[in-house]
Amino acid sequence: IAGITQAPTSQILAAGRRMTLRCTQDMRHNAMYWYRQDLGLGLRLIHYSNTAGTTGKGEVPDGYSVSRANTDDFPLTLASAVPSQTSVYFCASSRTLQETQYFGPGTRLLVL
Amino acid sequence: GQNIDQPTEMTATEGAIVQINCTYQTSGFNGLFWYQQHAGEAPTFLSYNVLDGLEEKGRFSSFLSRSKGYSYLLLKELQMKDSASYLCAVIDSNYQLIWGAGTKLIIKP
Numbered sequence: 001i002a003g004i005t006q007a008p009t010s011q012i013l014a015a016g017r018r019m020t021l022r023c024t025q026d027m028r029h030n031a032m033y034w035y036r037q038d039l040g041l042g043l044r045l046i047h048y049s050n051t052a053g054t055t056g057k058g059e060v061p062d063g064y065s066v067s068r069a070n071t072d073d074f075p076l077t078l079a080s081a082v083p084s085q086t087s088v089y090f091c092a093s094s095r096t097l098q099e100t101q102y103f104g105p106g107t108r109l110l111v112l
Numbered sequence: 113g114q115n116i117d118q119p120t121e122m123t124a125t126e127g128a129i130v131q132i133n134c135t136y137q138t139s140g141f142n143g144l145f146w147y148q149q150h151a152g153e154a155p156t157f158l159s160y161n162v163l164d165g166l167e168e169k170g171r172f173s174s175f176l177s178r179s180k181g182y183s184y185l186l187l188k189e190l191q192m193k194d195s196a197s198y199l200c201a202v203i204d205s206n207y208q209l210i211w212g213a214g215t216k217l218i219i220k221p
Contacts, residue, residue, distance in 0.1 A: 033209075042199065042213035043155070058208070090154055097207035098142055103154035 003027065006091050006104040013081050013111050021076045021107050023091030031094045032074040033101060034058075034066060036087040043090065049074055050097055081111045114138045116212035118200050123218045124190055132185045132198050132215045140205020146174050146185045147199040149214065155199055158185070187217075195219045 004025040013019050025032065034046040035058075045058030049068040063085060065077045074093075078085055088108050092101040117135045124130040136144070143162040147155040161167055161176035161183060173186040185198055197214040204210055 040213060043201075043211040045208065048208075098203055100145065100157050100160060101209065102157065105154050 004091060004093055004102055004104040006089075006107050008107060009105070010108040011110070013078075013109060015082055015111055016080050019078045019081055019109070021078075021089055021091075021109070023074045023076070023104055024072050025074075025091075025093040025102075025104075026072065027093060027095075027102070028071060029093035029095050029102075030071070031097050031099075031101075032068065033092040033094075034064070034074070034076045035090045035092065036060065036085075037090060037106075038087050046076065046089075048097075081109075083111045085109065086111045114204060114210050116200055116202060116210055118198075118212040118215045120213070121216045121218065123220060124187075126190055126192060126219055126221050128190050129186065129188050130190060130217065132187070132200075132217065134183045134185070134200035134212060136181050136183070136200070136202045136210070136212075138202050138204045138210055141178060142203040142205065142207060144174075144176055144183050144203075145199075145201045145209070146172075146183075147201065149197045149199060151196070158198075190219050192219050192221070 007022045030051045033048045035043040047066040049055045052071045091104040094101045115137045146158040149155040159174040166175045171188045176183045199214045200212040
């Protein structure tokens with residue numbers, strides 16, 4: 001692995017189902033982030049983690065949860081998906097909160 | 113509230129120069145980033161400004177004026193591959209990155 005990876009690449013999900021988006025980085029970055037990107041709205045922060053074991057809420061956290069059990073992994077869970085969660089989800093990481101963020105390739109999620 | 117303003121779309125000609133402006137109102141300032149995002153791909157880092165002035169990096173330059181809450185990205189010798197969205201983002205006093213909606217740049221031959 002080089003950099004930051006996300007899985008799955010895309011997914012179609014029935015409303016009400018539970019879904020976990022995976023994110024892994026091998027850069028030993030302390031900070032990790034989850035964004036959603038919708039047309040015309042730009043990137044919006046869902047949750048972030050300053051370091052392993054800590055997480056924080058971003059601009060649009062409702063309906064999403066995260067965990068940070070170790071430095072490398074930062075999964076995002078949709079407990080009960082709704083159509084408004086249809087979006088492109090990007091995971092990112094940075095050495096610290098104030099440094100350059102590097103993005104994974106994204107997960108395209110369609111909730112029907 | 114916090115706000116980042118950028119033009120929605122710009123058009124320029126191959127070989128020309130284009131300037132993409134960004135104005136911001138945020139609670140505190142700890143730096144400004146420019147990212148490039150090709151359609152269907154992830155954003156990639158272009159530049160970072162924390163002090164006033166111009167930062168040059170090849171064909172791309174970024175300028176910052178903290179007193180005016182203003183930045184621009186200057187792209188010279190435009191190439192077709194520069195067709196992309198350009199995202200301006202500011203780190204606020206809580207070290208959260210506030211993103212603009214992006215400027216879609218269309219390059220015509």
